[in-house]
Amino acid sequence: MSQDKPNKENEIIDNVETTEETVDHSHKEDSGEKKSKLKKYIGGKRGKTIVSMLIVAIIGMGAGIYIGIDMGRILPATHKSYNKSQVLATVGDVKITGADFAKRMEPYFYYQGLKKLSNEEIESQEASTINYMTNLEALYKAGKEAKITVTDAEVESNYSKTMSSIESSFNLTEDAYLSKFNLTKDYMKESLKKEMIATTYLQENSKVSEKEAKNYYNNNKKDFFQIRASHILISNYDENGKELSDDKKKENKEVAEKLLKRALNGEDFDDLALEYSNDSYNASKGGDLGYFSKGQMDENFEEAAFSLKTNEIYPKVVETNYGYHIIKNTGEKYSDFDDVKESLIETLSNDKQSTLLEDALEKYDVKVNM
Template sequence: MSEDKKIINDNEEIKAEDTINEEINNKGVLDVSTEEAVEDNEGESELVEENKSENEEIVKNEVVEEKTAKTKLKKIKNTKSIIAMAIVGCICLGAGFTYGKSVGRTLPATSRKYSSSKIVATVGDTKFTGEQLRQKMDPLFYINGKTKLSDEEIDAYESSFIDYMTTTEVLYLEGKAEGITVEKEDVENEYSTLISSLQQTYNLTEDDLINKLNISKEDIEKELEKELIAVEYIGKASEVTEEEAEKYYNNNKDEFLKVRASHILISNTDDEGNTVSDEQKAKNKEEAEKILKQAQQGVDFAQLAKEYSSDSSSENGGDLDFFSKGQMVEPFENAAFSLKNGEIYPEVVETDYGYHIIKKTDEKYDEFSTVKEDLVYYLGYEKQSNILDNLLEKYNVEVK
């Protein structure tokens, strides 16, 4: 793949994903199924999060694959579910607690005391106590083993668990009000699956697990039932039809526009990737403006790109193929999308990579069929967010 993809601005997508993730957490949504206890080379454990952006580590000159309007919706791809299909303190994180005990730990490096008489949150008349929070936090401390957590880190985990408890509760209550029920067999199957997984991982009997986690089978099944009802409710309430997705597509057609452009790059970095001096930048800009004038006077653009462009796209006459909004750095994107087919941008465009002469060569819209799946998912996420906002207000959720 050519180096012309250097001008793709992946950082903008990362910011979009981070904004979505922050918004989800602020609304009380915690996908704890993506936090797993894993053992490292020294037998210690740490939490790993699958929902971290795949683009978290960016190298300046990284070659990035071209994105489409379909993957433009990637910011919500990893939001797997509005709530988790797991028991927070007693199953997923409880595995870390069990592991900590099994290797002889009596106390983790970090701990915090919780009072059973303290109310940490309320959902209507339902009260969540410090003891319930302790059941979720203690396993976390054991998972981290000898790694000491800062007060800020502990506060963040506490906030996430409280958000999880209140979110599950409001979805469960609304599901019950809507008449949603789950079969006892489904609850038992979920219980068996979770216990079986822990037995295989830690080589403990069911009784050992129940005793070490300090929670009864009945309590586990009760929480599982709540989660199953909550999931069933939010799944039905946020369902998006193909007709809804197509209506959104037709009303927001510009979001799916792609343009094709060619460019000539006069680079402001040397062969070793270092930024050139201000004096050299001035010379580069002067050269770029001379090339722009030639292009405006009718000199073949592709030939100019092959002769002057420092980008490897010069081999193809500067052609960058089709791209969507959000793929290119902002100055380049703004220029390219402002042009008509066959038009050359009237000024030299400066980016971090250098000076560009830009010509738009074509445009097209992604077909609905190619974006339908992601669009349905995206609109479903929007519905879930709105539903949750309304329910948090309806059930008077308060975090103490």
């Protein structure tokens, strides 16, 4: 259920674009113990906040690990030219041209070094980059209208930190970096100033008090309902992680159905899990998966588990991408406010940021022509 970890420059620009955290321009382990792989990663449902994406943004690159750029090479393995006069997007009266876009994309291509990028990878980065640029311009306009200001000293400090990261990541001096990508100190500082104003605008308008969070908790108690479940897994993968054949899966389903019948007939569920479950970590605990909320588990598993009363076993074998499950509901409760307070405040703050971005994109009539 995991995805490959994105490299840094993608993380910085690309994340400003997706799903719940941000807005498309169409306007409209448990630290103490290893959780079962059945459980989805829930490290903050919305991931990074828009603020954190802007605050670490650097002109066209990320402060990541140097990845072996071939010194002295004129062009990277992948390169693409852009029509400098073409208007790729508008944000109110501001036009984003191919020349502006190239200033973001060319360092990205260079940073990829000798890697040959596919068309899909290039298109994905282009979409992320134009999203970032238009989001930033809209939020900057909103920040200026709200009279958000930053001092020259703050900009200078940010610039110094940014160039230090660039020198480390690109293995280029400040002057060499600016020269290679046809940039100037004034351009860099102006871009960083926009990011700082946009970030401050979001931060100042997305604060959530404990009282707000408590009110949300009390008015949406059902969102904090949890159940506890145990399962017996007959896996459809071998010990090397290779998916089994259809014939073997059919045999596994028959095994699961026999185990389900034994559980329904009163045999001890914990003992069956310990002896037969392929989820070895949780099998040692009688198949116990602990408490979880809706949205944390495989959809089929979750639908079955939440339909049960406490101590009830689901009457059918449930299939997921992992294999076949026999499921037992072993408890239910509501999360305590103190246990969810921090993550709830973060989520509500992210909601406010998303609304601020939505409003800015609509107010300044963002249009993308790519």
